Amino acid sequence: MKVESFINDLQSVPWSLVAPIIILSFILMVIAFIDCFKHGRTNGPQWVWILVIVFINIAGPIAYFIFGRRND
Amino acid sequence: MRLWLILFKKEFKESLRNFKWLWIPLVLILLGIMQPVTSYFLPDILESFGDLPEGAILNFPVPTAAQVLAETIGQFNQIGVLIIVLAFMGIITGERNKGTNVMVLVKPVPFSTYITTKWVHMSLLMISAFLLGFLIALYYTFELIGTVPMSHVFKGMLVYCLWLLFITSILLLFSVLFNSTAAVAALTLGTTITLSLLSSLTPKLMAWSPGMLVSHTFRFFETGSAGDGFWLAAIITAVIIFISLVASTYIFKNKEVVSHTT
Amino acid sequence: MSLILTEALTKTFNGTNAVDQIDLSIKEGVCTALLGPNGAGKTTTLNMLTGLMKKSSGNIIFDKRYSGDRRKYIGYLPQYPKFYSWMTGEEYVIYSGQLGGISKQEAIKKTDDLLAMVGLSDDKRKKIAGYSGGMKQRLGIAQALIHDPKLLILDEPVSALDPIGRREVLELMKTLKKKTSILFSTHVLHDAEEVCEDIFIIKKGKVVVEGNLGELQKKYQKPTIYIETEEPLESWSQSLKDIEWLRHIEADNTKLTITVENIDVAREYILNNTGLRNLNIKSFQVAKTTLEDLFMEVTK
Numbered sequence: 087m088k089v090e091s092f093i094n095d096l097q098s099v100p101w102s103l104v105a106p107i108i109i110l111s112f113i114l115m116v117i118a119f120i121d122c123f124k125h126g127r128t129n130g131p132q133w134v135w136i137l138v139i140v141f142i143n144i145a146g147p148i149a150y151f152i153f154g155r156r157n158d
Numbered sequence: 159m160r161l162w163l164i165l166f167k168k169e170f171k172e173s174l175r176n177f178k179w180l181w182i183p184l185v186l187i188l189l190g191i192m193q194p195v196t197s198y199f200l201p202d203i204l205e206s207f208g209d210l211p212e213g214a215i216l217n218f219p220v221p222t223a224a225q226v227l228a229e230t231i232g233q234f235n236q237i238g239v240l241i242i243v244l245a246f247m248g249i250i251t252g253e254r255n256k257g258t259n260v261m262v263l264v265k266p267v268p269f270s271t272y273i274t275t276k277w278v279h280m281s282l283l284m285i286s287a288f289l290l291g292f293l294i295a296l297y298y299t300f301e302l303i304g305t306v307p308m309s310h311v312f313k314g315m316l317v318y319c320l321w322l323l324f325i326t327s328i329l330l331l332f333s334v335l336f337n338s339t340a341a342v343a344a345l346t347l348g349t350t351i352t353l354s355l356l357s358s359l360t361p362k363l364m365a366w367s368p369g370m371l372v373s374h375t376f377r378f379f380e381t382g383s384a385g386d387g388f389w390l391a392a393i394i395t396a397v398i399i400f401i402s403l404v405a406s407t408y409i410f411k412n413k414e415v416v417s418h419t420t
Numbered sequence: 421m422s423l424i425l426t427e428a429l430t431k432t433f434n435g436t437n438a439v440d441q442i443d444l445s446i447k448e449g450v451c452t453a454l455l456g457p458n459g460a461g462k463t464t465t466l467n468m469l470t471g472l473m474k475k476s477s478g479n480i481i482f483d484k485r486y487s488g489d490r491r492k493y494i495g496y497l498p499q500y501p502k503f504y505s506w507m508t509g510e511e512y513v514i515y516s517g518q519l520g521g522i523s524k525q526e527a528i529k530k531t532d533d534l535l536a537m538v539g540l541s542d543d544k545r546k547k548i549a550g551y552s553g554g555m556k557q558r559l560g561i562a563q564a565l566i567h568d569p570k571l572l573i574l575d576e577p578v579s580a581l582d583p584i585g586r587r588e589v590l591e592l593m594k595t596l597k598k599k600t601s602i603l604f605s606t607h608v609l610h611d612a613e614e615v616c617e618d619i620f621i622i623k624k625g626k627v628v629v630e631g632n633l634g635e636l637q638k639k640y641q642k643p644t645i646y647i648e649t650e651e652p653l654e655s656w657s658q659s660l661k662d663i664e665w666l667r668h669i670e671a672d673n674t675k676l677t678i679t680v681e682n683i684d685v686a687r688e689y690i691l692n693n694t695g696l697r698n699l700n701i702k703s704f705q706v707a708k709t710t711l712e713d714l715f716m717e718v719t720k
C-alpha cells in the first residue's frame with residue numbers, strides 16, 4: 087500500500103520541470119568539488135569543504151566559492 | 159583605453175579562473191527556474207497538505223505571469239543580491255589587504271582605470287547573470303503560466319538593471335572607504351535593504367529613492383508604462399551612481415596605497 | 421644632475437618621524453645603496469619615492485628629462501612582493517610589461533629573456549601559488565625590469581635569499597647597473613660595498629653618513645694594530661691610555677686592538693716597548709678598519 091502510493095507520487099512528479107534543477111545543481115556541485123580538490127587552497131580544512139559541497143545542496147557549493155576558496 | 163582594456167581583461171580572466179563567471183550565472187539560472195515552477199505548483203503543494211478546510215484552495219489562484227516575473231525579481235533581489243555582494247565584497251579591499259595592488263599601482267596605471275575596470279567587470283558579471291536567470295524564468299513562466307508583452311518585460315528589466323548598477327556602485331564606494339570586507343558587505347546590504355524597506359513602507363516619502371526602482375520594475379511588467387515618480391527615482395539613481403564612481407576614484411587616489419611597511 | 425633629489429623628505433606616523441628630513445641625491449648611471457638597521461626608515465623612504473606612500477613634508481624632485489608620471493621611469497621590487505598567485509610567472513611579467521606601457525608582442529619577447537636571466541625559464545608556466553620565496557624574489561626583479569625603467573628600486577633584494585641566491589642576485593645587479601641606475605636598500609654593508617658606488621647610511625629616519633663609497637672608505641679607514649701575547653697584557657695596556665697618537669683601545673686578556681693616528685710612530689713605540697716584550701709577543705699585525713666598524717659605530 088505504502089509502496090504503491092510512493093510510486094504514484096513519483097509518477098506525479100513533473101520530471102520535465104524538475105530535471106533541469108537537479109541537473110544544474112549537480113553541475114554546480116561537480117564544479118565546486120573539482121575546484122576544491124584541484125585548487126586545494128581553502129580557508130579552513132579542505133575535507134570539511136568537500137563535505138559541505140557534497141552534502142549541502144546548492145548552498146554548499148555557493149558557500150565554498152564565497153567563503154571557502156582562497157582567491158589570491 | 160588600451161591600458162583600460164588590459165586591466166579589464168585581467169579582471170575577466172581572474173573571474174574565469176576562480177569560476178565566478180560559471181557559478182554565479184548558474185545560481186541565478188537555478189533561481190530563475192525555481193520561482194516559476196514553485197508558483198505553478200504552489201496550489202498543488204498546498205492541496206497535498208490535505209488538512210486545509212474544504213474550499214480553501216480557491217483562495218490560492220495561480221498568479222498571473224506578470225506576478226510570477228515580479229516574484230522572480232523579488233527572489234533575485236534577495237538571494238541574488240546577497241550572493242553577488244558576498245562574492246564581490248573584496249573587490250578593492252581584497253587586493254589591498256593582500257598587497258597585490260602594490261606592484262600594479264607602482265606602474266603608470268591611472269587610479270581611475272584601476273577602479274573603473276573593477277566596477278565595470280563586476281557590473282557586467284552581475285547583469286549578465288541576472289539577465290540569464292531572468293531569461294530562463296521568462297521561458298518557464300511563458301510555458302507554464304502565461305505571457306506578458308515582451309516590451310513590458312524589456313522595459314522592466316532595463317529599470318531593474320539600473321538598480322543593480324546602483325548596488326555595484328555603492329559596493330565599490332564602501333570597498334574604497336573601508337578595509338574590512340565584512341564591513342563592506344554589511345554596509346552594502348544594509349543600505350540596499352533599508353532603502354527597499356523604506357520605499358515599500360512609505361512610497362510617497364521615498365519617491366526619489368533608488369529603492370523605488372524595484373516596484374517600478376513590477377509596474378512595468380504589469381502595465382508597460384512608467385508609474386508616478388519613475389523618472390525622478392531613475393534620474394536620482396543615475397546621479398548617485400555617477401557620484402559614487404567619481405567619489406570612489408577620488409578617495410582611492412588620495413588614500414595611501416601602502417599604509418604599513420611590514 | 422641627479423635623477424632624484426629629495427629635500428627634507430619626512431614621513432610621520434602617529435606623531436613620530438619614521439623618515440626625518442632626509443636629503444638624498446640619486447645620480448644617474450650609478451648604483452646607490454640605502455643602508456640601515458631594521459626600522460631605520462628604508463622602506464618608508466622608498467615608498468615615498470615610488471609614490472606608494474604620501475610624504476608628510478619635504479620635496480621629491482625627479483630629473484626634468486623624465487617629466488610626467490614618474491612611475492613610468494621606475495621599476496620597483498617591494499621588500500615583500502605579493503603577486504596574483506592565480507597567474508603563471510610568465511603571465512605576470514607580461515601583464516606587468518603591458519602595465520608599464522609596452523606592447524604585448526614586445527612584452528612576450530622580453531619576458532622570455534628576463535625570465536631566462538633570473539633563472540626562472542623552467543618554472544615560467546607554473547602558477548605563482550607554487551613558487552618558493554626565492555623564486556618570487558627573482559620574479560619580482562623580472563617584473564621590475566620589464567618596461568626598461570630608468571631607475572630600478574629594490575627593497576632588500578637579497579635578504580630573503582639563501583647564500584647562493586644572494587650571490588646570483590648580487591652578480592645580476594652588477595650586470596644590470598651597466599644599463600640602468602639602481603637604488604637599493606639593505607642592512608648588510610657588505611652587499612652595498614660589493615655593487616654600489618654611492619651610499620646613504622640611515623638610522624632612525626636620519627642620514628648619518630653619506631657619500632661615495634671609495635671616498636668614505638679612505639676617510640674612515642684608520643690604521644689598526646692587533647697584538648697577541650702569551651702573558652695577560654691588560655695591566656700593561658693601561659700605560660698606553662694617555663699617549664696622544666692613540667685613538668681607541670680595546671684589551672681582552674692576551675689580545676689587544678688599538679686604532680692609531682700615525683702607524684709609523686705607533687709601530688716604533690710599541691715594538692721598542694720593553695714592558696710589552698716581557699709579555700712574550702705571539703703576533704703583531706697592522707691592518708685598517710673597515711666601513712663595517714663605522715657602520716656599527718654610527719648605527720649603535
Ligand SMILES: Nc1ncnc2c1ncn2[C@@H]1O[C@H](COP(=O)(O)OP(=O)(O)OP(=O)(O)O)[C@@H](O)[C@H]1O
Pocket residue numbers: 417418419420433434438456457458459460461462463464465499607
Ligand atoms: N603604518 C605605520 N604606523 C606606525 N609606524 C610605522 C608604520 N609604518 C612604519 N612604521 C615605523 O616606521 C619606522 C620605519 O620603518 P621601515 O619599514 O621604513 O624601516 P626599514 O628600514 O625598512 O626596516 P626593515 O629593515 O625592517 O625593513 C619603523 O619604526 C616602523 O615601526
Ligand SMILES: [Mg+2]
Pocket residue numbers: 419462463464499575
Ligand atoms: Mg624595510
